[in-house]
Amino acid sequence: MREVVIAGIGQTRVGELWDISLRSLAYQAIKAARRDANGLMPDALYVGNYLAIVTSHQSNLGTLLADNAGLTGVEAFTCEAGQASGGAAFQMGFMAVASGYVDAALVVGVEKYTDAIGSEQEAALAISMDADYEAMVGLTLAGQAGLLMQRYLHQYGAPRSAFGAFPVLAHANAVNNPFAMYRRAIDQQTYEKAEPVADPLNLYDQASYADGAAAVLLTTPEKAQEAGIRHPLVRVRGSAGVIDTLALHDRPDPLAFDAARYAVQRACEMGGVLPGEVDLFEMDDAFSIYAVLGLEAAGFAERGEGWRLGQNGDLRLNGRLPILTMGGSKGRGNPLGAAGVYQIVEAAQQLRGEAGANQVTGARMALTLNLGGPASSAFAHVLEKR
Amino acid sequence: MREVVIAGIGQTRVGELWDISLRSLAYQAIKAARRDANGLMPDALYVGNYLAIVTSHQSNLGTLLADNAGLTGVEAFTCEAGQASGGAAFQMGFMAVASGYVDAALVVGVEKYTDAIGSEQEAALAISMDADYEAMVGLTLAGQAGLLMQRYLHQYGAPRSAFGAFPVLAHANAVNNPFAMYRRAIDQQTYEKAEPVADPLNLYDQASYADGAAAVLLTTPEKAQEAGIRHPLVRVRGSAGVIDTLALHDRPDPLAFDAARYAVQRACEMGGVLPGEVDLFEMDDAFSIYAVLGLEAAGFAERGEGWRLGQNGDLRLNGRLPILTMGGSKGRGNPLGAAGVYQIVEAAQQLRGEAGANQVTGARMALTLNLGGPASSAFAHVLEKR
Numbered sequence: 001m002r003e004v005v006i007a008g009i010g011q012t013r014v015g016e017l018w019d020i021s022l023r024s025l026a027y028q029a030i031k032a033a034r035r036d037a038n039g040l041m042p043d044a045l046y047v048g049n050y051l052a053i054v055t056s057h058q059s060n061l062g063t064l065l066a067d068n069a070g071l072t073g074v075e076a077f078t079c080e081a082g083q084a085s086g087g088a089a090f091q092m093g094f095m096a097v098a099s100g101y102v103d104a105a106l107v108v109g110v111e112k113y114t115d116a117i118g119s120e121q122e123a124a125l126a127i128s129m130d131a132d133y134e135a136m137v138g139l140t141l142a143g144q145a146g147l148l149m150q151r152y153l154h155q156y157g158a159p160r161s162a163f164g165a166f167p168v169l170a171h172a173n174a175v176n177n178p179f180a181m182y183r184r185a186i187d188q189q190t191y192e193k194a195e196p197v198a199d200p201l202n203l204y205d206q207a208s209y210a211d212g213a214a215a216v217l218l219t220t221p222e223k224a225q226e227a228g229i230r231h232p233l234v235r236v237r238g239s240a241g242v243i244d245t246l247a248l249h250d251r252p253d254p255l256a257f258d259a260a261r262y263a264v265q266r267a268c269e270m271g272g273v274l275p276g277e278v279d280l281f282e283m284d285d286a287f288s289i290y291a292v293l294g295l296e297a298a299g300f301a302e303r304g305e306g307w308r309l310g311q312n313g314d315l316r317l318n319g320r321l322p323i324l325t326m327g328g329s330k331g332r333g334n335p336l337g338a339a340g341v342y343q344i345v346e347a348a349q350q351l352r353g354e355a356g357a358n359q360v361t362g363a364r365m366a367l368t369l370n371l372g373g374p375a376s377s378a379f380a381h382v383l384e385k386r
Numbered sequence: 387m388r389e390v391v392i393a394g395i396g397q398t399r400v401g402e403l404w405d406i407s408l409r410s411l412a413y414q415a416i417k418a419a420r421r422d423a424n425g426l427m428p429d430a431l432y433v434g435n436y437l438a439i440v441t442s443h444q445s446n447l448g449t450l451l452a453d454n455a456g457l458t459g460v461e462a463f464t465c466e467a468g469q470a471s472g473g474a475a476f477q478m479g480f481m482a483v484a485s486g487y488v489d490a491a492l493v494v495g496v497e498k499y500t501d502a503i504g505s506e507q508e509a510a511l512a513i514s515m516d517a518d519y520e521a522m523v524g525l526t527l528a529g530q531a532g533l534l535m536q537r538y539l540h541q542y543g544a545p546r547s548a549f550g551a552f553p554v555l556a557h558a559n560a561v562n563n564p565f566a567m568y569r570r571a572i573d574q575q576t577y578e579k580a581e582p583v584a585d586p587l588n589l590y591d592q593a594s595y596a597d598g599a600a601a602v603l604l605t606t607p608e609k610a611q612e613a614g615i616r617h618p619l620v621r622v623r624g625s626a627g628v629i630d631t632l633a634l635h636d637r638p639d640p641l642a643f644d645a646a647r648y649a650v651q652r653a654c655e656m657g658g659v660l661p662g663e664v665d666l667f668e669m670d671d672a673f674s675i676y677a678v679l680g681l682e683a684a685g686f687a688e689r690g691e692g693w694r695l696g697q698n699g700d701l702r703l704n705g706r707l708p709i710l711t712m713g714g715s716k717g718r719g720n721p722l723g724a725a726g727v728y729q730i731v732e733a734a735q736q737l738r739g740e741a742g743a744n745q746v747t748g749a750r751m752a753l754t755l756n757l758g759g760p761a762s763s764a765f766a767h768v769l770e771k772r
Contacts, residue, residue: 001485021518044627053439057509058517060468063629063762067636073648075627077474077763081463082446088463092478099387099485101625123443131444132407239487241430241461243449250453262459376449377463 001098005386006234007224008037008217009345014333015181017211022056022112023068025213030069030108033215040227042217043102045069045076048089048109050337054124055116065108075102081241082128082372083286085109086214086340087379091239093218094381098236103223109341110213125209128373130247142206144248144374145287146198152255152289153200156304160200164191165310166288167204167331170324173317174331176357181210181333205288207328212335214342221386234348238271238382240264246376259378260284260297260369267367267380275299278382279363280350281321282343284371285328294369295323322360325350340370340379351385387484391619391772393610394423394603395731400719401567403597408442408498409454411599416455416494419601426603426613429488431455431462434475434495436723440510441502451494461488467627468514468758469672471495472600472726473765477625479604480767484622489609495727496599511595514759516633528592530634530760531673532584538641538675539586542690546586550577551696552674553590553717556710559703560717562743567596567719591674593714598721600728607772620734624657624768626650632762646670646683646755649766653753657768661685664768665749666736667707668729670757671714680755681709708746711736726756726765737771 010032012025020028026047034040045066052058062076079088086109093107116124126135129144153160168188174180186204194202224233244259245251251258268275275298283298285291292306300321301309314320326332326346329339347366349355355363368381396418398411406414412433420426431452438444448462465474472495479493502510512521515530539546554574560566572590580588610619630645631637637644654661661684669684671677678692686707687695700706712718712732715725733752735741741749754767 001487023518050445053513056517057513057521059436059466059513060632060758060762062467062474063758064516064632066629067631067633072629072631073644074629076629077465077467077471077627079463080445080466081448085463088448095481095485095487098487099481101387101481101484127439127443127445130450131442132409135443241463242459243452243457243462245453245458246446246450247453258459372446372449376446 002100002220004094004097004218004236005221005224006216006348007040007219007229008033009348010036011179011214011342011345012212013179014210014212014335016114018114022052022058022110023064025112025211026065026108026110027069029213029215030106033217037217038227038229040104040217040219042074042104042106044074044096044105045071046089046092046105046107047078048086048337048341049078049111050080050082050085051111051113051124054127056112081377083336084340084370084372084377084379085337087370088241090341090344091241091379094236094239097218097220104217104219106215106217107341108213108215109338111335111338112211113209113336114211133247142198142201145289146201148254148374149201149289158307161192162307162310163205163288164188166285166291167191169315170285170328170330173324173358174327177326177332180327180331181208182331207286207330207334210333210335212333212338214338214345216341216344232352233386234351235384235386236381237384238267240266240270241379243377244375248374255293257293257297257375259375260294260371263378263380264298264369267382271382273382275367278365278367280325280360280366281323282347282366282368283323284369285324285330286334290371298369317358317360325358325360343368343370347383351383388486388606390480390483390604390622391607391610392602392734393426393605393615393619394419395734396422397565397600397728397731398598399565400596400598400721402500404500408438408444408496409450411498411597412451412494412496413455415599415601416492419603423603424613424615426490426605428460428490428492428603430460430482430491431457432475432478432491432493433464434472434723434727435464435497436466436468436471437497437499437510440513442498467763469722470726470756470758470763470765471723473756474627476727476730477627477765480622480625483604483606490603490605492601492603493727494599494601495724497721497724498597499595499722500597519633528584528587531675532587534640534760535587535675544693547578548693548696549591549674550574552671552677553577555701556671556714556716559710559744560713563712563718566713566717567594568717593672593716593720596719596721598719598724600724600731602727602730618738619772620737621770621772622767623770624653626652626656627765629763630761634760641679643679643683643761645761645764646680646757649764650684650755653766653768659768661753664751664753666711666746666752667709668733668752668754669709670755671710671716672720676757684755703744703746711744711746729754729756733769737769
């Protein structure tokens with residue numbers, strides 16, 4: 001495989017973006033990434049998206065978004081793996097360049113969640129669960145996360161309040177991220193007073209679904225140099241996708257998040273690094289229980305101990321393992337099929353030393369983990385400052 | 387890039403398969419392809435699908451179908467490019483093996499169109515057009531094809547009846563395909579008497595949308611040999627995807643099918659072959675006008691002359707350029723997002739000498755062309771008997 005680098009990054013603000021269409025939203029991110037890559041022309045566009053077919057009645061986003069960005073004649077299609085679609089699309093772009101099939105590929109993650117409203121949104125979100133055996137009986141993603149959280153509390157005796165550390169951290173980190181949905185800190189008390197959503201899960205245990213688009217331009221180091229790019233390049237050292245059962249009830253141990261475990265292992269193996277060597281971890285906090293289980297699956301804590309990492313400052317920007325450095329899904333907002341690309345963009349900001357007030361000092365290596373549902377799919381990537 | 391071969395193929399009957407679910411249908415094709423590849427274990431599953439999110443309320447098919455086939459722990463996601471999704475998924479599988487990322491990849495195309503009924507089906511199909519500027523005003527795929535056909539008749543003065551050659555050929559070839567939806571021949575008179583759908587397009591100018599699943603197992607020649615596979619291997623020599631504008635009205639020359647032109651050119655260039663060297667052409671005949679324009683775009687006829695190829699027997703099994711050898715979408719049925727994988731399976735049957743009564747004598751090289759909408763996306767592949 002050829003060496004692949006991130007030559008350009010771009011993102012839009014995350015939020016309820018009622019006044020912009022799906023195609024225009026994606027275009028803003030594409031434009032920013034292309035400009036950041038000194039206008040380097042991509043040969044392909046891979047789209048990470050999860051809901052547009054339902055919320056915007058639009059498929060074939062590869063064609064639509066490439067066409068709308070003036071990229072007629074490139075290759076383009078959508079990669080879909082539920083909420084892990086962004087991770088899948090990034091892997092596709094990586095593989096297209098690594099294999100030598102193209103010299104430069106654009107990856108855009110986009111979600112226009114607010115193209116649907118009210119109960120349409122709930123129905124839309126349910127499509128990533130098992131339609132016949134989960135969604136059919138009325139289970140929702142939040143309900144599923146509530147069940148996982150309850151089981152965790154029961155099995156490990158963790159204090160309920162410990163989960164608050166994750167949204168509190170995410171909101172704190174989002175304050176300085178100009179693209180974040182919630183640029184305000186919350187405290188533990190606010191967390192504890194929040195309304196229940198699916199007991200024991202409360203309003204702050206769940207990241208808000210939102211609109212947003214993020215893009216990266218991938219190429220070879222040689223092409224990046226030819227294009228005269230001045231900013232540091234970020235090398236993609238490892239990439240892995242792994243699935244688990246789609247339905248949560250089919251797993252012998254629902255708290256294991258095995259797909260996340262193996263994705264992190266394989267991506268690190270491919271990159272020749274140990275998870276412990278990374279300087280930051282952009283992980284999935286769609287629900288606070290996902291963050292806890294993700295930390296355990298990635299090997300940063302023993303089973304049943306992940307919640308403790310939130311208690312002692314380890315996960316803060318100046319801690320041993322900074323996570324959610326630009327606010328994660330809880331603070332930045334959760335743009336679903338685009339979340340995986342946001343993670344990559346944010347990790348690249350850190351590795352390039354462009355994370356402003358949230359800069360992790362001396363960050364050289366980052367790990368990302370993007371989950372579809374409760375780790376029904378997982379995509380992990382290892383990125384390094386070149 | 388490493389050499390990639392097709393080590394296994396599988397397909398289900400195409401039709402209105404009311405009594406089988408999406409996951410079981412896909413499993414039948416996967417099982418057949420894996421058995422055909424002597425049980426060779428894939429490391430990844432790529433799914434070509436277009437409508438399941440709407441018709442079956444199910445996304446994340448990569449996880450669902452891999453899980454349901456007992457492939458837990460592999461990597462999996464869906465590739466979507468409208469009706470060209472099968473071609474996109476096949477390319478993804480090719481790239482995953484060619485790059486060295488995995489040693490064996492399964493590709494499955496599946497469509498369960500009849501999970502929706504009546505007007506739901508029409509709404510579902512409309513998602514591959516431009517939602518804001520085409521579908522919104524009531525344009526349908528058949529309406530679009532009718533406009534193209536009218537324009538073609540006007541511009542080139544082709545006789546209306548000439549289009550009948552394509553469905554007549556497709557039905558004739560489907561008679562001997564046990565997986566085909568319509569195993570009965572039709573004659574020119576039947577064609578000419580058919581009801582109009584979107585004038586000048588009639589019932590036989592349009593392939594019936596249907597359910598079906600097809601799968602291929604891709605690997606390296608070494609791995610195939612290790613698995614002790616006895617049947618001939620088929621090498622993937624070229625692969626290319628190209629987009630055009632999504633909306634038909636955005637094209638300066640709507641009859642050009644430029645995406646198809648460039649996809650065929652690039653796939654042939656990658657394979658180091660000329661289109662004229664292929665022994666058969668599995669092309670897109672979702673509408674008879676697509677077949678005519680596809681022949682012209684691929685360079686087998688001058689602009690405005692594609693219809694003539696149907697008149698002199700050139701396209702028959704014993705002709706100069708056999709097309710739709712197992713019935714194409716018109717005779718076999720059009721399983722939409724799975725159609726591109728059916729084309730590959732059928733071409734492989736020919737190259738392996740397993741096409742029975744429809745065998746193209748001495749076939750060694752095949753070209754496939756899978757279109758999303760009116761060539762809004764196009765994927766072309768060059769396959770060769772090894």
